[in-house]
Amino acid sequence: MTNAHKHTIAIVDDHLLFASSLEKLIHSFPEFEVLFKARNGVELQRELKAGDHVPDIILLDLNMPVMNGQETLSWLTEIHPGIKVLVLSMEDDERTILKMIREGAKGYFLKDIHPNDLKEALLEVMDKGYYYSAKVTSTMVHALQPGSKSQPLNLKENERTFLQLACSEMTYKEIADVMNLSPKTIDGYRQELFNKLNIKNRVGLVIYALKNNIIEI
Amino acid sequence: MTNAHKHTIAIVDDHLLFASSLEKLIHSFPEFEVLFKARNGVELQRELKAGDHVPDIILLDLNMPVMNGQETLSWLTEIHPGIKVLVLSMEDDERTILKMIREGAKGYFLKDIHPNDLKEALLEVMDKGYYYSAKVTSTMVHALQPGSKSQPLNLKENERTFLQLACSEMTYKEIADVMNLSPKTIDGYRQELFNKLNIKNRVGLVIYALKNNIIEI
DNA sequence: TTAAAAAATAGGTAAAATCCTGATTCTCAA
DNA sequence: TTGAGAATCAGGATTTTACCTATTTTTTAA
Known part of the structure; x- marks a missing residue:
């Protein structure tokens, strides 16, 4: 495969070691080349706005300072819907x-994916x-099952706010x-x-909120 | 540098993608070569007991299933004190x-280290x-400062146990x-x-326990 | 052995949390 | 317009927390 026909990839990850290593790995795939790396969403935007190079695929880390993975993904989905975004994450x-996935990621895999699987993906x-691993697929299926027990999504807005505040010393x-409501309503x-x-x-509230990412510690 | 005089390295990490990428990166350093990779402490023990190859350096991930980084480090410090262990982690x-460091690690760095810094390390x-980054060094200094405010270590055994149990719905x-003590003592x-x-x-107790890794969620 | 320090225990009280049941008020669609 | 259902609020009782001060027991060090 000649250089001109290689698929292009951009890596967005603030972990320099990981990003560089990943770049070297991808270099060993004849079908792909790394166009550029960025440390966060803002840097990515700068690169893309420069305009002369738009990658086919973006490998996007989820945990970044400045402009994190989710924000970056929203922006990409809106402004560059043609770019295929694969989310790399530690969270499963x-x-x-x-x-x-709802935000438009074309794939999602954990960072412990096997190198061969990455190439395949x-x-x-x-x-x-698109590419979804068996694990992610099963997660989606599970989520769509009616009555799957963990549905932290059906919290009403006020309940959610209360839950977050309940995780403080108030x-x-x-x-x-704070919520401008009667104590009885809160009760x-x-x-x-x-x-x-x-x-x-x-305490059960706090534990639940943590397990379901309603609050951050 | 001839192959025979290269320093040897073993990588212990359950994230295959990261481990493989790291291997490729190290391959680009003329002074070093990767002897083998292991997915956890148990695999590492197997490799070392085979006996014919003992690395100079072990790059050790902290978060592994089966036999995690800390256990592995303790074992290494006791059985193979000659091997220099560098801990790679996401936790700062x-x-x-x-x-x-107390367990004997010769270095500690976050996975977002720059490739050049890795080579230097x-x-x-x-x-x-040994090699300690500026960040880690400053952490050590801070810890040794008298009266540094965060000293989660000076909890007595019973206090610690109580704290953990207080993070439940009991x-x-x-x-x-459960602790066989009077409720007044607990108070x-x-x-x-x-x-x-x-x-x-x-709630403050729960938050503190989480921030200081006294409990896991 | 003995005095001092640390740990465990007690009593009492006020505040907060928990748990009921029931009454308004609000919203939205038929 | 109206009626059903949701959201909000109230009264009141019990349990649990939280906060004092003080005593007894155990451990430690001289």
Whole structure:
């Protein structure tokens, strides 16, 4: 395959060591070449706006400072819908995976993917337009199953806000003040959540919020 | 540098993509060669016990299933004190860093290290016997400062146990039962921790425990 | 051995959390 | 317009937390 016909790739990852290593790996694939690397979404935007080089595929890390993976993906989906974005991440939780797919990622894999599988994934993305590993596929199926037990998505907006505030040292009365609601309403949210999530006290709320990425620590 | 005089390296990481990429990167350093890769501590032990090849340096990932980085490091320090272990990790919290250094790691760096710095680190480890980045060094200095505010280490054993149990849905009375102590003693632990950590309620305990890796979620 | 320090325990009280049941108010569609 | 359902709010009771001060027991060091 001549250089002119190689598929082009951009790597967006703030982990320099990983990005450079990945670049070398891809260099060993005759079908692909790395067009450029960026450390975050802002750098990527700069590169793309320069205009003279738009990659076929972007390998996008999820955890970046400045402009993280999700924001970058939203921007790409809107401005450069033609670029196929593959999300690279350490997180394998359902919530994160589904969020990225909904945002338009053409593929999602964990960083512990086997090098051979990466090559296969790149080829398949160029061929079919998407690549999802068995793990991610099963996650999607599971999420679509009716009655799958973990549905942290059906929280109402106020419940979600309350849940986040409940993970602080505020009393319920203080939370009520912040949310401009009666303490009794807050008490209602609390009870509703206890029932819905099958927990017994406020510590349970915190644990749940953490497990489901409702709050960050 | 002839092949016979290259410094030898082993990579222990369950992230195949990362390990393979890293191998390729190191391959581009004329002074070093990768002797073998292992996916976890157990595999590493197998390789080392085979006996015919002992590396100069081991690049050790911290987060592995089966036998994790810390266990592996303890074992290495005892059985193969001659091997220089460099810990590769995603965690940059003081607690983790210090723990590894105390366990005998000859270096500690985050996976976002620059490739050039990696090479420099490898050379320096062979030369001086250790390599610590500015970040890690400053962490050590900070930890040794008297009165540095974050000292999650000075928790007494019972306080620590209580703290872990307080991060569950148990009442303090139930915790007292489990720990075979009077509820009043538990109340004492609680109050002591509130003062020590400058927090106001049980949620504060949970947050603190999480931030300081006292519990896992 | 003994005094001092640390750990464990107690009593009492106020505040917050938890758990009911029921009453308004609001929203939205028929 | 109106009625059903959701959201909000209230009263009131019990349990758990949180906060004092003080005593007993255990451990440690001189």
